[in-house]
Amino acid sequence: MTAAKEKYHHGDLRSALLEAALAVISEIGPQGLSIREVARRAGVSHAAPYRHFTDRDELILAVVEQGFDLMQQTMQTEKAAAPDDPLNQFAASGLAYVNFALQHPAYYRVMFSGDLLSSTGHLSLQHTSHEALQEMVANISECQQLGVVRSGDPVMQALAILSTIHGFVSLVNDNRIGHLVDQPYSLESIRDAVLAAIFEGLAPPQPLPA
Amino acid sequence: MTAAKEKYHHGDLRSALLEAALAVISEIGPQGLSIREVARRAGVSHAAPYRHFTDRDELILAVVEQGFDLMQQTMQTEKAAAPDDPLNQFAASGLAYVNFALQHPAYYRVMFSGDLLSSTGHLSLQHTSHEALQEMVANISECQQLGVVRSGDPVMQALAILSTIHGFVSLVNDNRIGHLVDQPYSLESIRDAVLAAIFEGLAPPQPLPA
DNA sequence: AGAACAGTGTAGACGGCAGAAACATTACCA
């Protein structure tokens, strides 16, 4: 935990603030994220964070970017570890996305809450997500050419899949699944069913004639 | 707009506050919703709302409940207007859900933002959504018995569909779709594609032998 | 070595917010 680092003023306040911010979001939720609380946890005065972030928004944005980095990295790793055919790799990416969201709910909430940042703009983020979608589309096209995914506009298919996955993890992270279903369903079983539904919908309507 | 109603103190402050709250959410977003701003718009002191709502949360909750009522009503109407077979009625409900969310983004955001209310609990809402899911499940079962929906646990199917729809409208309402795709896709076309994808995934794998 | 300087943290102030308490006004009812 932040080891031995009290060099001169603080050492690495910026990182400490990001860490504290994530902790606050985990414990209290994003609405409880205040500059003052974060500063308190980092053990500095309430104005110190302004040396590193011009704004509350910029602090949050930094956490968001950190989250995107971590997610992208995780997905890349999982994809690389999957068998070397497009459909399996695509499935691995999807599973990795969902697992990231479920394992790091604080990150996912900040990244996609929509109410946290005042402006949804922020070009760098737009670029990141646009790229991610493009990769997804390319992957789907590849699967189509192999005949393992039904034909259709891959952009539309990607958006539908993204909707499903994002919707699922949002419902879970906002704690709405528990109220919806009765006892005997575990989160993992629902997750697997949702992912299965995606791939059922993606499969060609007629099984391969072979 | 609010007609002639300045009876005694205010007339119907409670309604005026709900109306103002919704307006604020539309214009500034849910994070800008403050008791004081709402009171200002209703032309009363900042403490007046506390006569009608014990809490900021309770005000928001009232808007949420109003939203659920309106949505349920809309869906019921559309469902009744659809042809009298289960699959068409199911499709009509789904379309109505999406359209409600797209036409009343402010309501939808408050209803499902997750960050707005401190507690996700609120039994009445849990009850409402649980009931809604049950109805969905029943509808799916009916379709299965007619052979127009593939077999499988209808609860899981319902959750997958709900995920897709909720995910789609969340992405749209948080303004993320625009950054993702390039020009030539209209929102309606994406909406239709997403809905189509749901029903493709729901269709029996082998077309009816007839 | 010593002085200037930039980077970093602090102290205090301002206005806005949620919420509680005490007070004022109005509608209604006996």
Add this chain to the structure above:
DNA sequence: TGGTAATGTTTCTGCCGTCTACACTGTTCT
């Protein structure tokens, strides 16, 4: 007509974001 409950206002506390003026620390130049 007078009493009472409902409704709205004022005022206060404490937290928040952000700004400004100041203090400390490490570096760099002479």
